[in-house]
Amino acid sequence: MKALCWHGKGDIRCDTVPDPRIEDARDVIIKVTSCAICGSDLHLMDGQMPTMESGDVLGHEFMGEVVEVGQGFTKFKKGDRIVVPFNINCGECRQCKLGNWSVCQRSNRNAEMAAAQFGYTTAGLFGYSHLTGGYGGGQAEYVRVPMADVAPMLAPEGVDDESLLFLTDILPTGWQGAEHCEVEGGEIIAVWGAGPVGLFAIQSAKIMGAERIIAIDTVPERLALARTYGATDIIDFMQEDVFERIKEISKGEGADGVIDCVGMEASAGHGVASLVNTIQEKLTSTQRPYALMEAIKAVRPCGIVSVPGVYGGPIPVNMGSIVQKGLTLKSGQTHVKRYLETLTRLIQEGKIDMTSMITHRSTDLADGPELYKTFRDKKDGCVKVVFHPN
Incomplete structure (x- = not known):
């Protein structure tokens, strides 16, 4: 599959990488229908976040269609369109039970590394360095979503991707x-x-x-x-x-x-x-x-x-x-799940303008490296970049 990958400071490439696969019964694989470049992705591009490795797949604002589910998984089925928060949540630890979703104690695969940096671990994050788990990001054609029975939300019927995509983070x-x-x-x-x-x-x-x-x-x-x-x-x-x-x-x-x-x-x-x-x-x-x-x-x-x-x-x-x-x-990183219900209702009521800030769109991830530069340098009136890769 195609994906936008980090290869060093200022070096973003569109690579061909292995397709993700189911690794756990709580996993789903989604075909990405929409993803975006976030301002915090620029911190990665500019070398401001430690523990990035060459070839890491970027992106934490994405949504898409479920194409595969783990054995016995019941929350979503193939064909469902889902919104995926940028933080990964186990739903079982003390912090998740308190609703402090951004500091889940179990979803960061590199919890010891995060604790050494910050004192305690943060949640695992998609596409945001090995300090937050080293998970593949969503600026790709397909994504593995772990612990998908907790944070992701079924997209409401009749609401298009661009009206929901930014529920994932911003x-x-x-x-x-x-x-x-x-x-x-x-x-x-x-x-x-x-x-x-x-x-x-x-x-x-x-x-x-x-x-x-x-x-x-x-x-x-x-x-x-x-x-x-x-x-x-x-x-x-x-x-x-x-x-x-x-x-x-x-x-x-x-x-x-x-x-x-x-x-x-x-x-x-x-x-x-x-x-x-x-x-x-x-x-x-x-x-x-x-x-x-x-x-x-x-x-x-x-x-x-x-x-x-x-x-x-x-x-x-x-x-x-x-x-x-x-x-x-x-x-703090955002407790995305805490706000999904309230914000979805405000979107459906037309009280939040979700789309007028989107200035650049592409259906081809190969445009990504240049659009990263356009976004970083604020060229061509760029405010927000959205891809529809599938």
Whole structure:
């Protein structure tokens, strides 16, 4: 089969690889009908995540048709169309029973490796390094889905792939990012990054009742989408001082909640801070926490800092600001299964715009290496890339 594979920093190829096979009674094999490139895939492309190996199949946003099931498997049957969350869940461990699906204790085949890095294991993830289990990803024609009786969801009849695909990651990620801000109505929420996750965080904050939603980015197409998705205020971080603008918008109070949807590959803003941060990056870290640093500064005292953006290792953070301002920091990979029912209902009710951010489509995975570059470099107005390989 064809699949998009990692072969080193900046080297994504469309390879021919062995078809997946059933390895356990709880497995299903799906024929991928839709998959996407996620912003966190760019962290892999840019060499920011450890433990990648040449030939690893990429991709964690995918759905498709069941073509084979494990012996005695009953949840799905051949021909069913299913949505597959990016985290793999056993359904039996303490964390799964608590609904903390992203930190399942049994699905990561390399749990000891993850524990050595983070203290405890995370869940297994599709297509996202050997630190999270080394599972083959979904930017492929076929995928093995382990523990398929827990997290995957049967696609509702009459709803097309593109209206469901982002349930696998970026929609619940944006929703969880906003939920972490404890929006009850009337708040000021600032969102760093108007990429796909940021756009869903904006929509989510609007649905939850935020009064002012500030979108922070510099790409014109993304800022325009942010406005249509519910942002009341726009800040171009290359043209304005973000902190001063948020103070102005909030009448000196600061944002009630801030959401870092950028993560480890943020770009520094304008002015002296840009130079200082660039020097710091050279000296202390390959990861760039500029968005997080700004968010911590701009949130009001006793406010909430929500971090759905991905970080893969140590970064310099102003802990003094967190302590002295009494901030709450909430983060984590998304507990996708926790939100599937609620978000599917909102999609069916037409309350979430699922498709207008899709700017590039392809039916051929061979286009993948070039589309990865287009997405990374934000060329040709690229916001989101979707493949329909079968």
